[in-house]
Amino acid sequence: MRPRWPRRVFAQVLLVQLLLTTGVTALAAGLFLAPLGSQLDDQAEHRALAIAQTTAAQPGLAHDLLAHRPAPGGPVQAGAERVRRATGASYVVVVDNQGIRYSHTTPSEIGRHVSTDPGPALTGREWTGIERGTLGRSARGKVPLRDQRGDIVGAVSVGIAYGSVRALWLEAVPGVLMYAGAALGVGALAACAVSWRLRKRTHGIELSEISALLDEREAMLHGIREGVLALDRRGRVRLVNDEAQRLLGLGPEATGRPLDDVLPPGRTTDVLAGRVAGADLLTVWGGRVLVANRMDTADGGAVATLRDRTELELLGRELDGIRGLTDALRAQDHEHANQLHTIVGLLELGLYEQAVAFVTEVTGAHRATAEQVTERVREPMVSALLVGKSAVAAERGVALRVSEATHLPHRVVDSRDLVTVLGNLVDNALDAAGTVRGVTAGGPPAAEPFVEVELRAEGSTVVLRVSDNGPGVPEGAAELVFTDGWSTKEPPAHRRRGLGLSLVRRLAERYGGSARVGERDGGGAVFTVELPEALREFEGAKR
Numbered sequence: 001m002r003p004r005w006p007r008r009v010f011a012q013v014l015l016v017q018l019l020l021t022t023g024v025t026a027l028a029a030g031l032f033l034a035p036l037g038s039q040l041d042d043q044a045e046h047r048a049l050a051i052a053q054t055t056a057a058q059p060g061l062a063h064d065l066l067a068h069r070p071a072p073g074g075p076v077q078a079g080a081e082r083v084r085r086a087t088g089a090s091y092v093v094v095v096d097n098q099g100i101r102y103s104h105t106t107p108s109e110i111g112r113h114v115s116t117d118p119g120p121a122l123t124g125r126e127w128t129g130i131e132r133g134t135l136g137r138s139a140r141g142k143v144p145l146r147d148q149r150g151d152i153v154g155a156v157s158v159g160i161a162y163g164s165v166r167a168l169w170l171e172a173v174p175g176v177l178m179y180a181g182a183a184l185g186v187g188a189l190a191a192c193a194v195s196w197r198l199r200k201r202t203h204g205i206e207l208s209e210i211s212a213l214l215d216e217r218e219a220m221l222h223g224i225r226e227g228v229l230a231l232d233r234r235g236r237v238r239l240v241n242d243e244a245q246r247l248l249g250l251g252p253e254a255t256g257r258p259l260d261d262v263l264p265p266g267r268t269t270d271v272l273a274g275r276v277a278g279a280d281l282l283t284v285w286g287g288r289v290l291v292a293n294r295m296d297t298a299d300g301g302a303v304a305t306l307r308d309r310t311e312l313e314l315l316g317r318e319l320d321g322i323r324g325l326t327d328a329l330r331a332q333d334h335e336h337a338n339q340l341h342t343i344v345g346l347l348e349l350g351l352y353e354q355a356v357a358f359v360t361e362v363t364g365a366h367r368a369t370a371e372q373v374t375e376r377v378r379e380p381m382v383s384a385l386l387v388g389k390s391a392v393a394a395e396r397g398v399a400l401r402v403s404e405a406t407h408l409p410h411r412v413v414d415s416r417d418l419v420t421v422l423g424n425l426v427d428n429a430l431d432a433a434g435t436v437r438g439v440t441a442g443g444p445p446a447a448e449p450f451v452e453v454e455l456r457a458e459g460s461t462v463v464l465r466v467s468d469n470g471p472g473v474p475e476g477a478a479e480l481v482f483t484d485g486w487s488t489k490e491p492p493a494h495r496r497r498g499l500g501l502s503l504v505r506r507l508a509e510r511y512g513g514s515a516r517v518g519e520r521d522g523g524g525a526v527f528t529v530e531l532p533e534a535l536r537e538f539e540g541a542k543r
Contacts, residue, residue, distance in 0.1 A: 432470025
């Protein structure tokens with residue numbers, strides 16, 4: 001039956017590591033033992049050669065060889081046997097020029113021709129090698145035997161039993177295997193430790209599940225309509241999905257780079273980097289209102305999510321405008337009902353001339369306000385905004401004035417941006433001026449609250465100035481008022497405050513202009529916004 005391959009990642013890794021460790025250990029042991037046999041053979045051959053050289057160098061051996069015949073009790077046999085017993089060699093054989101033995105471990109072999117070729121030694125060369133003879137396989141060394149004149153008279157052959165060499169090799173095997181087993185055990189323990197850690201990190205899931213999870217993660221991250229930005233422990237961008245790229249204006253090349261290098265300094269960068277703590281933090285980026293949340297990960301990194309609330313904020317502002325318009329219409333309805341009752345009373349009393357004068361006065365005042373705005377502001381959307389805001393201001397008891405220096409021609413490039421800027425400034429001014437009411441403590445009545453709007457064109461630049469006689473901007477907050485989420489007022493139920501002035505500055509910077517705040521002479525605040533290139537070139541200048 002074919003063994004079943006484990007499905008868990010850590011089990012697969014453990015099995016592979018054990019197989020690799022066993023294979024490497026066995027290979028290392030084999031590579032060590034293989035040359036050991038050759039080394040032992042070389043040592044035995046050199047030992048045999050050394051014994052043969054020592055035997056051949058004995059004085060009188062060559063004389064005894066020439067002076068006597070081969071016999072078991074001869075002097076050559078006696079001298080060879082002394083050397084054999086002293087050195088532990090397997091045999092010491094002395095032969096003459098004809099290859100006839102004069103000594104041998106087995107006396108019956110004396111006088112017979114040697115079983116191996118003595119030719120190399122008889123020609124004057126020393127020889128070593130492994131051969132099989134009458135005593136079996138052995139490591140041999142052969143040297144020539146010379147007389148006093150240096151003539152070769154025979155040869156000396158010494159053998160080391162190959163069984164003793166093999167025994168040495170076998171004796172070394174257990175030690176090698178012991179060290180190999182120890183190395184294998186250490187490797188197995190290391191493999192188990194790595195697999196245990198891997199199991200902990202992968203939560204014991206299968207390899208196919210990891211691939212499926214990665215595919216699902218990619219599909220989810222790039223398919224959701226919420227921006228996701230992942231950072232590592234060093235603040236480098238690890239992942240940025242398609243929606244985050246769209247909201248932040250980033251590209252795929254941002255991956256792997258520090259966040260501070262990818263995004264310019266500002267509140268958005270501080271929120272994403274974790275330098276500003278909190279939940280559902282509001283920030284404005286590129287004219288968009290974003291809600292950011294950041295969560296730290298176990299490896300020291302973080303994952304930040306971004307939601308686009310631009311449309312919700314616009315809807316919230318439209319709701320504010322509709323509520324203001326509804327309040328203004330309700331106030332006007334109440335005012336018109338009173339005026340109609342007055343007219344009816346005058347008619348019933350027969351005071352027709354007074355009724356005509358009253359109607360003329362009422363309609364003339366409203367017409368004068370509308371005509372005053374449209375005469376100085378030729379852009380329809382902007383003039384309509386000012387007329388609507390004047391009704392809201394009247395309901396709040398605030399006078400909305402249009403400065404005599406106001407003059408805005410009908411050449412606005414994008415009236416929606418101008419309406420956004422002017423609407424935010426007027427709303428903030430109305431809120432501030434609305435606090436100036438009643439009688440001061442122990443003093444005369446407070447000044448009549450008002451808001452003054454000035455719109456003028458300087459070439460292709462539109463300059464907006466909105467002032468009020470409210471409490472003004474707190475000391476040291478001239479820049480904070482333009483920060484995302486900063487406000488001194490309680491937020492309404494349907495949206496958050498602190499975004500209007502931030503949007504104003506972002507729009508001004510997008511045009512290459514500026515937005516600033518200062519103090520008004522006599523108390524209050526003055527907001528000034530410059531929008532370069534907000535007006536189209538005058539057609540007469542092209543001719």
